[in-house]
Amino acid sequence: MRGQFFRITRFGAAALPFVLLALLLSACSPQPSEPLRIASSPWPGYEPLYLAREIGYLPDNLANIYELPSSDITLESFINRSADLATLTLDETLDLLHSGVKLRILVVLDVSNGADAVIVSPKIRELSDLKGKRIAIENIPLGVYMLSRLLETAKLTRADVRIIHSAESKHEELYRLNKADAFITFEPFKTRLAALGARDIFNSSDIPNEIFDLLVVHEDAYLQRRGEVCYVARQWFRTLEFMKQTPQQAEISISKRLGVTVAEYRAMVGGISTPSLQENLRQLGGELPEILKPSRMLNEVMLKEGQLARAVDITTGLDPGLKSCIV
Numbered sequence: 319m320r321g322q323f324f325r326i327t328r329f330g331a332a333a334l335p336f337v338l339l340a341l342l343l344s345a346c347s348p349q350p351s352e353p354l355r356i357a358s359s360p361w362p363g364y365e366p367l368y369l370a371r372e373i374g375y376l377p378d379n380l381a382n383i384y385e386l387p388s389s390d391i392t393l394e395s396f397i398n399r400s401a402d403l404a405t406l407t408l409d410e411t412l413d414l415l416h417s418g419v420k421l422r423i424l425v426v427l428d429v430s431n432g433a434d435a436v437i438v439s440p441k442i443r444e445l446s447d448l449k450g451k452r453i454a455i456e457n458i459p460l461g462v463y464m465l466s467r468l469l470e471t472a473k474l475t476r477a478d479v480r481i482i483h484s485a486e487s488k489h490e491e492l493y494r495l496n497k498a499d500a501f502i503t504f505e506p507f508k509t510r511l512a513a514l515g516a517r518d519i520f521n522s523s524d525i526p527n528e529i530f531d532l533l534v535v536h537e538d539a540y541l542q543r544r545g546e547v548c549y550v551a552r553q554w555f556r557t558l559e560f561m562k563q564t565p566q567q568a569e570i571s572i573s574k575r576l577g578v579t580v581a582e583y584r585a586m587v588g589g590i591s592t593p594s595l596q597e598n599l600r601q602l603g604g605e606l607p608e609i610l611k612p613s614r615m616l617n618e619v620m621l622k623e624g625q626l627a628r629a630v631d632i633t634t635g636l637d638p639g640l641k642s643c644i645v
Contacts, residue, residue: 353378353379353380353381353382354380354381354382354402354403354539354543354546354547354550355381355382355384355400355401355402355403356381356382356383356384356401356402356403356404356405356550357384357386357392357395357396357400357401357403357404357405358383358384358385358386358392358404358405359385359386359387359388359389359391359392359405360385360387361389361405361531362433362505362576362583362586362587362590363427363428363433363531363587363590363592364405364427364428364531365572365575365576365587366427366554366557366558366561366592367383367405367554367557368383368385368572368575369557369560369561369568369571369572369575370553370554370556370557371383372571372575373557373560373571375553375556375557375560376550376553380546380549380550381403381546381550384401389406389407389410389458390458392404392405392406393406393410393414396414396534396536397414397419399536402535402536402539402543402547403424403533403534403535403536403539403547403550404533404534405427405531405532405533406531406532406534407459407460407529407530407531407532408529408530408531408532408609408612408613408616409458409459409460409463409616409620409625410459411423411532411534411632411635412613412616412617412620412626412630412632413459413620413625413626414534415630415631415632415634415635416626416627416628416630419536420536420537420538421534421535421536421537421635422534422535422537422540422635422636422637423532423533423534423602423609423632423635423636424532424533424534424535424540424547424550424551424640424643424644425532425533425551425554425555425598425644426530426531426532426593426597426598426601426602426609427531427532427533427554427592428530428531428590428591428592428593429526429527429529429530429531429590429591429592429593430504430522430528430529430530430531430589430590430591431522431523431526431589431590431591432521432522432523432588432589432590433504433505433508433521433522433586433587433588433589433590434460434464434502434503434504434521434522434529434589435502435503435504435508435518435520435521435522435589436453436464436468436500436501436502436503436518436519436520436521437489437500437501437503437508437511437512437516437517437518437519438499438500438501438516438517438519439493439496439499439500439515439516440515440516440517441499442499442500442519444519445468445471445472445473445474445519445520446472446473446474448468448472448474448478448479448499448500449474449478449479450478450479450480451479451480451499451500452479452480452481452482452497452498452499452500453465453479453480453481453482453498453499453500453501453502454482454483454484454488454489454492454498454500454501454502455481455482455483455484455501455502456483456484456485456486456502457483459620459623459625460529461502462619462620462623462625463528463529463616463619463620464502464522464529465481465502466619466622466623467525467528467619468502468520471520471524471525472520482497482498484498486501486503486504486507487507489501489503489507489511490507490510490511490514493511493514493516494514500519501516505585505586505589506578506582506586508589509582509585509586521589522589523589527608527611527612528612528615528616529612530609530612533551533554534635535547540637544643547643548643548644551643551644552644552645555594555595555598555644558592558594558595569583569584595644595645598644599640599641599644599645602636602637602640603636603638603640603641607633607636609632609636610632610633613630613632617629617630
């Protein structure tokens with residue numbers, strides 16, 4: 319789940335209009351020689367992008383990265399063509415394809431493996447105890463998906479629980495005031511709730527390989543500026559190799575940017591899996607891309623919840639020639 323993240327305070331509310339203005343201005347008649355525009359929102363799994371910029375792998379004359387306060391603003395910037403590329407979740411990508419937006423999935427950035435979770439008060443000892451309880455959730459597709467998988471695992475229905483719509487940033491207050499019993503949330507709010515005495519009862523590691531973050535690009539930008547777009551993708555994997563070879567340097571740099579300690583950063587990414595180049599090729603390429611299965615499962619949930627009017631074929635966003643782009 320990618321709602322508003324704690325680092326919005328680092329910029330301050332006053333900075334937001336200037337960030338959005340820069341995006342809008344950059345959207346006016348872009349020339350091929352202009353840097354590619356990448357829109358993103360704060361989330362630990364996206365940090366290699368910013369590290370690539372810091373260590374010179376993504377110079378400003380090639381790509382400008384705009385870090386926006388939340389995923390919904392990132393999505394909007396991609397829709398209105400203020401960005402050529404964007405970091406989006408799989409559900410957001412399906413929604414765009416459903417709306418007729420032509421795009422290509424360039425990279426599977428990360429897979430949630432515990433970072434998205436259901437945190438509960440101590441009085442809830444097992445999943446069946448959720449019956450009749452109050453569950454706080456931000457009403458976004460991925461949050462609804464986590465709720466659906468939770469209830470399915472607990473053998474409960476939506477009628478068995480009480481839903482409280484609330485942003486993740488409000489969950490600590492709800493917990494302190496005893497206004498909710500369970501919280502569908504993500505890092506760093508997951509850790510903050512745990513510090514208050516709440517505990518993890520269900521998380522994305524219980525439903526492995528289902529929650530994805532992607533780097534997507536407008537189809538026309540991919541076709542017209544393929545060399546530059548592919549270079550960006552290759553620098554992602556080059557940065558992952560840098561992080562593997564010099565982990566301490568990478569962790570210090572990322573932690574400093576996030577304004578947290580190295581230990582806090584490690585805790586944040588402990589529930590995030592970052593696919594390698596070869597894993598990406600299996601997810602997005604070949605005759606039977608592995609992303610098809612989680613895409614179909616997410617389709618089913620979004621259809622059931624009324625978030626899609628019809629099933630979406632994710633293969634329209636895949637490129638059979640991706641290997642020649644990212645290798």
